[in-house]
Amino acid sequence: MDINERIKNICEVFCENSNGKFAVTMEASKQNVNNWSRSGYSVGLSVIVKIIEKFPGVSPEWLLTGVGEMERTDNGLTQAQTDYIEWLENNNRLLYKENKELRAENDKLREQLGMKKSAG
Structure with a gap:
């Protein structure tokens, strides 16, 4: 699973599979969210940092590498x-x-x- 799929999973779990809700949370356009979710699209470090900030329940290790569980077990x-x-x-x-x-x-x-x- 690549980072784009992991971003898609975050959207599904934390934003009820709504790119619109994800975009609002991320303070980004729906088009940006669509791009970030598209396999092969290069996601910048600023986007990754913002995801970690906006979704504290997401494991940074999982987001970056796919290792472990998506949701943090330590409550951040x-x-x-x-x-x-x-x-x-x-x-x-x-x-x-x-x-x-x-x-x-x-x-x-x-x-x-x-x-x-x-x-x-």
Whole structure:
């Protein structure tokens, strides 16, 4: 499968097989889209870069080489971003647990002081 066929596949999957929708997304003419989809037509680097920018769900490796799957399995995130999200989620769990413990402690202290229980 050449790059022209891969562009055609992107149009099918992400733009409901509509060259018009693909053209709007790419900010290009329908004629350009037809050319890019035509086997043997030379697709420039600027077009490839724009496809990668406009369709972040597409694997750049697949677009350039045909290797792997068309759709990115990593949601377009770098390893550093994935690690940071994991760190944030872990800290969120720890803070939630600590907050829950502190609320329970506050409730006990209020009870000892004869104050009414906190809401929430």
